[in-house]
Amino acid sequence: MEKKTLFDKIWEAHVVKSVEKGPDVLFIDKHFIHEVTSPVAFLNLEKRGNTVLFPNRTIATPDHNVPTEGQDKTIKDKLSRMQVERLRENCKKYDIELHDLGTEHHGIVHVIGPELGVTQPGMTIVCGDSHTSTHGAFGAIAFGIGTSEVEMVFASQCIMQSKPKKMRITIDGELGEGVTSKDIILYVISKISASGGTGYFLEYAGSAITSLSMEARMTICNMSIEMGARGGLIAPDETTYKYLKGKKYSPAGKEWNDAVAYWQTLKTDEGAGFDVEHHFDAGDIEPMITYGTNPGMGIKIKDNIPAGADLLGSNKKSYQQALDYMGFQAGEPIKGKKVDYVFVGSCTNGRIEDIRAVAQYVKGKQKAENITAWIVPGSKEVEKLAHEEGLVDILEAAGFELRQPGCSACLAMNDDKIPAGKYAVSTSNRNFEGRQGPGARTLLASPLTVAAVAITGVITDPRELPVVDYAGV
């Protein structure tokens, strides 16, 4: 029998038709939409006299531009309000399930999909958002699409895609204390570069991956796109089933057993071919931070900012432009640099485990005076748990400001902007120029590192401060 990768198996099961010398027509099981990339798709759908073919395969939530305070009130920003209202109108008109602001399951689209059990192994999942790759943690083919493609999925539940090449990233070994899944992915991107995954779909494997929780796996798959890969997946296992059992849309009863039986077949056959393979040792990974303006520009916190000779496929001018923007010098240490803001949240690290990790770390401590600390849960569910578990009390006592769920300062479409020239250490996914506000300087790091920075006010290796316990990170 032909040896197949997990990716091949799922892809082939969804090809409606292969266009000769062209792309495949790929059937999409689940389509997530939000307020920013859907309105023009709905508009064009209507203009062309089409309708939503399978409304029950689309789920909506407003997340990108929403305010993170006063969500029970009318949105003040006129354009944001219009986008959210348009989403409501369109969902009503086309009978699409909407998780609106303030409701039980509202939140960042990539946080609520898994929470609801909508995301399941073996599925094809798309959304007009590049971090759709998050859902790959469940062993699904999940990737971001443009608005034209959103319209295609509405009209036909399919998109046209050429099958990408395959890359496997294997990480074996045990992670050291204070090293998290965010450090794994920042490390991998720093090795492969911000474009090294372009044209590939990734599979993450190895003992350091399979020992991770679902939340931690999502953090890894989430940032696949930061290497240029459309997505990345992890074969489902007991951890996956355990997470999904009992979720709102998870199969139940006999259907559950059938589903698990199918999910167990979802793994790469031994000997199946990948176009490229990378191997890393978990023991080499330490707390990471970015110093430049793309996620590939990352180093261990203990290391110095690379000087010209160590550059990974970048020309000198672009490198210098990045350092100038950040206000850093090549060759100097990153540790000890003064920071102004910390942000905990986003589809990368806005889940309950992340908030637990930060709370555990800052318990009984006080944030530094120079730091403004924002913590934004990824969803209402996360917010609720954070309250129930007493995490909010701990965080507020430490001087953190808890906000309501949304994408928030990750992309600063709402009022949560980092001021020009200020430094933010952020658990989000992109350190592009102006990403967190015009002129803002972003350094990406793990929730633990962000917690450490909040306490000291400067860039700090989280292992250097005494903590009670790293468990569950």
Add this chain to the structure above:
Amino acid sequence: MAYDKFNVLTSRVVPLPAENVDTDQIIPARFLKATEREGFGDNLFRDWRYDSQGQPKKDFILNDPTYEGRILVAGKNFGSGSSREHAAWAIYDYGFRCVVSSFFADIFKNNALNVGILPVTVTPEFLEEIFESVEKDPATTLKVDLEMQTITLQETERSESFDINPYKKDNMQNGFDDIDYLLHLKEKIVKFEKSR
């Protein structure tokens, strides 16, 4: 019909040698709040093009009257990051029909083809040659022939062929998009869905 047909484009070029130009630079998130696809060209490269007071930055290429044209030539890994199609809309709306680079990010490339912008991948050497040529002579002209799949630097007559999926090529030449194709498969798709 979504966009104008693309056959042969002969034009001067606008050079942007920066690498890893992400879609947040092409169009910052705060300009994504429209509910219609209009006027995005005004905010193309917004924060590189204008200062915080909204005044044009003199040293940015789009503000330099020396350069003009319908072809944008950019450093490698163009269009990385966010999947926002608004980036492609902004480039199209500004007046570009073709972007030339030695490497494109995947989602941007798809989005570009879907809105009628031709992404042309050239070798790093040829890209360098184009940049050098434009630096010497801002009137440098490129000819992009989609049928022949060639791109030619008119000054030196150096030419390279480029790849494009035959299906996408046909779409570009006829101004079709994928929706036209997918809709004629509707019956087959409905049957497929039932079997799942």
